[in-house]
Amino acid sequence: MKQKYQILRLILGDQLNLKHSWFLNADPAILYVMMEVKTETDYVWHHIQKACAFFAAMENFTETISNKGFETLYLHLDHPDNRQNFSDNLNDLIKKYQIEEFQYQLPDEYRLDQELKGFCSGLNISSCSFDSEHFYTTRTALADFFADRKEIIMESFYRAMRIKHHVLIHHDHDPEAGKWNFDAENRKKLPKNHKPNPPLLFDNDVRQPYERLLKAGVKTIGKIEPEYLQWPVNRKQSLKLLHYFCENCLPLFGTFQDAMQTNEWALYHSRLSFSMNTKLISPVEVVNAALATWEKDKKSITLNQIEGFIRQILGWREYMRGIYWMKMPEFESLNYFNHQTKLPAWYWTGKTHMNCLKQAISQSFHHAYAHHIQRLMITGNFALLAGINPDEVDFWYLGIYIDAIQWVEITNTRGMSQYADGGITGSKPYTASANYIHKMSNYCEGCKYDRNDKVGDNACPFNSLYWDFHDRHRDKLQHNHRLSMVYRLWDKMNPELKSAVLKRANYCLTNLDKL
Known part of the structure; x- marks a missing residue:
């Protein structure tokens, strides 16, 4: 040199x-x-x-x-x-x-x-x-888009992006098939005997960086076989993974994008987020590849499959980046509910009696990956219901996932998942009881806790914590029109049952590490 x-x-x-x-x-x-x-x-x-x-x-x-x-x-x-x-x-x-x-x-x-x-x-x-020449939008594009609007709503931004880039658009402004969003069709549980395609994995030898990290005393989490790192680490592998997704996973991606299944960690997800977030491949390449595959075989790939995928890349990913640059640095200290509880110790081990959390956390440690519903409605949902300090939640999410970089992690975690931003990224807190978890997964099968019970030692903690959360934060949430039914149901509940539910929730909150 x-x-x-x-x-x-x-x-x-x-x-x-x-x-x-x-x-x-x-x-x-x-x-x-x-x-x-x-x-x-x-x-x-x-x-x-x-x-x-x-x-x-x-x-x-x-x-x-x-x-x-x-x-x-x-x-x-x-x-x-x-x-x-x-x-x-x-x-x-x-x-x-x-x-x-x-x-x-x-x-x-x-x-x-x-x-x-x-x-x-x-x-x-x-x-x-x-400029990094990677994203569809500039840092300030979202702020400019909503400059004269009262509400920041992803759907309006997403539609504008579709029109601007002519993605699934007819006659310059009309959505394909006359419909913008097919999310309602993309909430199917995996059928009992359905076997998804196996994920495409790589055998990357990372023993040298692994040894450097050990030698430097860097504290890490999770598991690895350093001779067989499964994730793409170059552009060629990333393009191969993109092709595999389009040909083998896209035909059922939308239908099962919210599904969760024991021993099926990849399902039909693309797992391209690490490649995209490191810029080995671009969102334009990913969207265009998916569109080309759909155009080639519209019989096998229905519109809800392709639209659900496009929404994640062209809509949600760009939207979250725009929120990040609109609201930082204040965003990383927001704590709308003033949650202060420490993260339960089993978030670092997966050793909990709640099978859904055991599955999602153990998978995360094994693969450095969980898909968006596992993050939002299992680990994130529990942290929100339990009142965990968003600083601790951010720290966990930012470390454990291979695709976690702050611009995309904190907006999804502190924002959408924990509602610590008070509604900037989402119109309501994303909370759910065991009923939702059972609806979208097989996690409740064989669990110590009964998904049907709200009270008692064997009652699923999600059930009592769900009602306790809404009761505890009623002053902040009761006027949210999307939660009106929740509060009507709570108010109609038998007073003795309500008392028992809150008692069970209090036990869970004071014994988080034992759950």
């Missing part, structure tokens, strides 16, 4: 976009740097698969662009010159290579955005930032 460069370009671990304009042409005057630093490994307890996958994907990306003729430098976690934070490492590199200008892509996390802005403000050389 030569000793002088004109420009230093920093690439973050979630900016692995080979299609970025930075990589159109190699320039020997530009040095591209990636680095593994403890400020990124230590701010939460990351799942070991997540940490290894990031490092493997970063190294693979660096090798790929280097083979294309780009000047690169990769700073490993155990390198003797690694100062373990971006700013100190960058200062050393700027001095060592006599850099004249520093450049970076806009980070997707607020804390890194602030760190790099602060770093640039202290430089005595020029600096500039670039």
Whole structure:
């Protein structure tokens, strides 16, 4: 490596976009740097698969662009010159290579955005930032869209995105088949004898990053077989997973997207979120691939399948990113219900008598993954009903899932799941009793607790906690029109039964670690 460069370009671990304009042409005057630093490994307890996958994907990306003729430098976690934070490492590199200008892509996390802005403000050389060229929208697009509107509603944004990008649209503004949303058709439980397609898994050898993490004493959670990391760590694998989803899973994705099943952790989900969130593939590529598959075989892939998938990518993902940049940094401290309870210890082990939580948590530790309903209506639902401090919920979610980066995690967790934002991301708290869990899964089968009971030692904790939550927060929720039926049912309940329900809930709340 030569000793002088004109420009230093920093690439973050979630900016692995080979299609970025930075990589159109190699320039020997530009040095591209990636680095593994403890400020990124230590701010939460990351799942070991997540940490290894990031490092493997970063190294693979660096090798790929280097083979294309780009000047690169990769700073490993155990390198003797690694100062373990971006700013100190960058200062050393700027001095060592006599850099004249520093450049970076806009980070997707607020804390890194602030760190790099602060770093640039202290430089005595020029600096500039670039868009990551990944999303459909800019950071401020959502705020601009709702600037003159009283309510922030995802559906109106989603429809506008469909029209703007002409996705499932006829005559410039009409939705395919005259209907915007097929969500009501996408709530089916997996039939008893139905066997989903097996998930496409990879055998990535991540023993080297695994050893670096162990050597550095990085605290991680979860399980891994470092010779066989199942997640894609490069663009080729990510495109292969996208193709597999479109051909094998999309035909039943919508129908069973909310289903949960013991021993079926992948079902018909795409599992593309890690590839997308690290920018190995783009949302445009994913949407276009799904649309092309649907256009090719509309008999096998009904409209509710493709629309449900498009809504997650073109609608919800872009919407949540827009909320993040509208509301940070205040968003990460919101606690609408003033919940203060600590996360039960079994969130870190999966050792609970509640089978639904045991299944969802154990799966998360084993695969670094759970799909959106497991996150929202099992682990998230319980945390909300139990009054867990959203800081603790955020910490858990941000660490345990391979796709968890703050911009997408905190809006879904503190916002939609915990309603700690008071209704910014969702129009009501997403709460449910055992009835919903039984409706969408087989988790209640063989559970210690009885899903039909509200009171008594064997009553499912979700049942009493559901009513206790709404009773406890009546002053904040009773005027929400989407909860009017809940409060009517509660008010009609026999007074003795209500008292017994609250007594059972109190026991659960004071004995969370024993449930």
